[in-house]
Amino acid sequence: MTTAILSALAEEQSGLVATMLQPQRRVHAGRVFWTGSLHGKDVVLALSGIGKVAAATTATALIERFGAARIVFTGVAGGVGDGVRVGDVVVAQDYVQHDMDASPLFARWELPGYARARLACDVGLSAILLEAARACVASAQGPFDLKTASPALQVHHGLMASGDRFVSAAHESDRLRAALREAGHDVLAVEMEGAAVAQVCLDYGVPFAAVRTISDRADDAAHGDFALFVQTVASRYADHMVRAFLQRL
Numbered sequence: 467m468t469t470a471i472l473s474a475l476a477e478e479q480s481g482l483v484a485t486m487l488q489p490q491r492r493v494h495a496g497r498v499f500w501t502g503s504l505h506g507k508d509v510v511l512a513l514s515g516i517g518k519v520a521a522a523t524t525a526t527a528l529i530e531r532f533g534a535a536r537i538v539f540t541g542v543a544g545g546v547g548d549g550v551r552v553g554d555v556v557v558a559q560d561y562v563q564h565d566m567d568a569s570p571l572f573a574r575w576e577l578p579g580y581a582r583a584r585l586a587c588d589v590g591l592s593a594i595l596l597e598a599a600r601a602c603v604a605s606a607q608g609p610f611d612l613k614t615a616s617p618a619l620q621v622h623h624g625l626m627a628s629g630d631r632f633v634s635a636a637h638e639s640d641r642l643r644a645a646l647r648e649a650g651h652d653v654l655a656v657e658m659e660g661a662a663v664a665q666v667c668l669d670y671g672v673p674f675a676a677v678r679t680i681s682d683r684a685d686d687a688a689h690g691d692f693a694l695f696v697q698t699v700a701s702r703y704a705d706h707m708v709r710a711f712l713q714r715l
């Protein structure tokens with residue numbers, strides 16, 4: 467059974483590629499895929515690309531071309547929920563596309579043809595990922611050297627929102643969150659790809675789980691926080707969590 471490890475950022479993937487056994491590099495659909503074995507598991511590694519369409523193409527290729535039987539997605543996100551701070555980790559329970567709006571034909575945020583706004587992640591896979599994330603965060607204060615985060619890092623489990631925009635203004639993230647909340651969607655974090663991969667996985671019946679480290683608060687400082695975080699922390703976080711996840715599979 468092949469497990470796909472999908473990374474949002476090259477920094478998250480490089481350490482995994484370096485330690486794969488029998489690594490093979492293959493190019494398909496303008497993307498690089500690495501097949502091989504990690505921690506005794508058959509894996510295929512890919513970068514999602516940025517935005518929903520790029521990520522959907524990558525996910526489709528992973529399933530159709532590389533036989534991925536489950537997909538685990540790592541990346542960073544902007545925290546919008548109360549108490550979701552830089553350095554915290556969010557394991558997705560489900561996803562909404564915050565930029566989906568086919569109203570008045572369909573309810574706001576509803577995915578036409580799916581009769582729902584929210585796409586659930588696989589419960590079993592998410593439980594393993596949650597356990598792996600908790601183990602990593604518990605040991606994070608030392609090895610990760612997180613200067614930007616508060617001392618008590620937390621792992622959250624809940625709703626994530628994806629959309630084709632980098633949310634980088636407090637007024638925008640407040641508005642986005644308040645509107646969704648009014649409709650019963652209490653979002654913890656925003657990013658740009660996860661919901662698209664969740665939708666592809668639903669179409670193919672492939673279990674999907676996702677974890678994102680909070681790099682910024684989707685506010686006016688988001689851009690600077692994001693860049694610093696990716697360089698210093700995100701790569702180590704993802705590497706540790708993927709390894710802990712594979713060991714628990």
Ligand code: ADE
Pocket residue numbers: 542543544631632633634656657658681682683684685688692
């Ligand atoms: N990924 C990380 N931070 C983000 C933000 N503020 N908006 C969208 N995607 C993100």
